[in-house]
Amino acid sequence: MRKNPAMRYTRFLAAAIVAVLTNPSAWAQAWRTETIASGLENPWAVAFLPQGRFLVTERPGRMRVVEADGRLGKPLAGVPEVVARGQGGLLDVVLDSGFDRNRELYFCFSEPGAGGNSTALARAKLSDDLSRLENVRVIFSGKPKVESSHHFGCRIVETRDGHLFLTLGDRYSRMRDAQTLDTHHGKVVRIQKDGTAPRDNPFVGRAGALPEIWSYGHRNMQGAALGPDGALWTHEHGPQGGDEINIARAGRNHGWPVITYGENYGGGKIGEGITERAGLEQPLKYWVPSIAPSGMAFLTSDKYGAAARGNLFVGSLKFGYLARLELAEGKVVREHKLLEGVGRVRDVRQSPDGWLYVVTDSAQGQLLRLRQ
Template sequence: MSWFGQSRTALTAAFLATCMQLVAGGAAAEPRAQTVASGFPHPWAVAFIEGGRFLVTERGGRMRVVEADGRVGPAIAGVPPVVARGQGGLLDVVTDSGYASNRTVFFCFSEPGEGGNSTAMARARLSADRTRLEQVKVIFSQRPKVESTAHFGCRIVETPEGLLFLTLGERFSRKEDAQRLDNDLGKIVRLTKDGAPAPGNPFVGRAGAAPEIWSYGHRNVQGATWGPDGRLWTHEHGPQGGDEINLPQPGRNYGWPVITYGENYGGGPIGEGITAKAGMEQPLHYWVPSIAPSGMAFLTSDRYGPAWKGNLFIGSLKFGYLDRIELAGGKVAREEKLLEGVGRVRDVRQGPDGLLYVLTDEENGKLLRLQP
C-alpha cells in the first residue's frame, strides 16, 4: 500500500473512532431540516393523524391535511367563523387521545361575538375521508369578549386523565384583568372534554371566582406541553423582555402585570417596575431580551441520541431558531440555538415517529422534519 493509501486509511480510522466516542458520550450532531410541505400562509399548529398524515391550521381560517408524501389538500370544510386579524385567527389543534377510534380533534380560535372577540375551543370529528369537520361544537368561550386583535394565548394540552388545559391571553388592552378571578383573561383553564370546569379545580365553589381557572396572572401563553415529569409546562411572551417558562400550579398567581422582567415597549417600567412580590410566583426561567417564544415540546424518543432525550424544545419567532434546552435539577442548565435563520418558528411537536416537526410562520410557511 502506498504512503498516501496508508495515511488515508489511518485518517479514516481516526475519524470513525472519534465518531464512535462522540456517540458513546451522547453527543448529537445538529439535525437537518427537511421540508415536508410548504405554501401555508401563516400556519399556526400541526397535529398528527392516521397514515403518516398531518393536520395544519392556518391563521387565516383554514385547516388542511398534508399527506405523508407532502401533498397539501384543500381547506377542510366545517371550520367556524374566525376573527383573522392581527394575532387572531385559527390557532391550535390537537387530536384526542382516543382519536384512533373516535376521530375527535380539539381546536381553538378567535371567536367573534357581542363585545368583540375572544379565544374559544371547539370539539369536532374529522370525517373518514378527511375533507370536513363533523359534529362541530364550541365547548368553551373566554369571557369577556374584547375589542382587541392581540394576545389570544390558545394552546391546548390533554392530561393523562383526559382533561384539557387551555391557555388564554389577557388581550393586551386588559392586562389588569389577569389579576382578577371573575374573568378568563390572562388565565390557564382546566376543562372536561365537554368544556365544563374540571372537578378539583382550585376555585370551584369560591364566590366571585370562575371555576374553570387553574392559574392566573399570565400574559400571552403560546407554548404548552405535558412534561415527562407529569406536570404542565408553559411559556409566555413578556412585553419587551421577560418571556417566561412556568410550571403552572393550581390556584397560583404568576404575577402579570404586577411583576415582570420586561418593560414597556419603547422603554420604561411596567407598574412599579418590580420583579418579585409576596404571593406571586417566579418563573422557572426567563429571557431578556425576548426571544418571542411559540410552540413547545419535550423530546421523549431516542431518535437524536441520548444527549437530547428529555430536552425541551421551544421556537423563537423573533430570532428564527429552535431553542434546545437542557434541564438539570428542575432548572435550565444550557440552551443551544438550532436551525438558525430557518424563519419564525411558530410550533414544534414530537411526531409518532419520534422525530421533531417545526412550523414556520411566514407568508410561505413550511412544515419541517428534523432528520437526525
C-alpha cells in the same frame, strides 16, 4: 509498520463524535431540516394523523390535511367563523387521545361575538374522507369578549387523566385582568371534554371566581406541553423582554403584570418595575431580550441521540431559530440555538414515531422535519 486505514478512520470518527458532543455550537450545526410541505399561509399548528398524514391550521381560518408526500389537501369544510385579524384566527389543534377509534379533535380560535372576540375551544370529528369537520361544538368560550386583535394565547394540552388545558392571553389592553379571578384573561383553564369545570379545580366554589381557572397572572402563552412528571409547562411572551417558561400548577399566581423581567415597549417600567414579590411565582427561565416564543415540545425519543432525549424545544418567532433547552432537576441549565435563520418558528411537535417537526409562520409557511 504501516497503519491500518480502518483503524485511522475509527479514531477519526471517535474524535469527531467527542468534538460534537463537547462543543455545543458544533452539535447545533449537525441539525438540519427536511421540507415536508410548503405554500401554507401563516400555519399555526400541526397534529399527526394516521398513515403519515398531518393536520395543519392556517391562521386566516383554514384547516387542511397534508399528505405524507407533502401534497396539500383542500381546506376542510365545517371550520367556524374566526376573527382573522392581528394575532387572531384559527390557532391550535390537537387530536383526542382516542382519535384512532373516535376521530375526534380539539381546536381553538378567536371567536367573534357580542362585545368583540375571545379565545374559544371547539370539539369536532374529522370525516372519514378527510374533507370536513363534523359535529362541531364550542365547549369553552373565554369571558368577557373584548375588542382586541392581540394576545389570544391558545395552546391545548390533554392531560393523562383526560382533561384539557387551554392557555389564554391577557388581551393586551386588559393586562390587569390577569390578576383577577372573574375573567379568563391571562389564565390557564382546565376543563373536561364536555366543557365543564372539574370539581377539583382550585377555585371551584369560591365566590367571584370562574371555576375553569387553573392558574393566573399570565401574559400571552403560546407554548404548552406536559412535562415528564405530567405537570403543565408553559411559556409566554413578555412585553419588551421577560419571556418566561413556567410550570403552571393549580391555584398559582405567576405575577403578570405585578412582576416582570420586561419593560414597556419603547422603555419604561411596568407597574412598580419589580421582578419578585412574596406569593408570586418565579419563572423557571426568562429571556431578555425577548425571543418571542411559540410552540413547545419535550423530546422523549432517541431519534437525535442520548444528549437530546428529555430536552425541551421552543420556537423563536423574533430571531427565527429553535431553542434546545437542557434540563436538570426540573430546571433549565443550558440553551442551544438550532436552525438559525429557518424563519419564524410558530410550532414544534414530536410525532408519534419520535421525530420533531417545525412549522414556520409566513405567507409561504413550511412544515419541516428535523434531522441530524
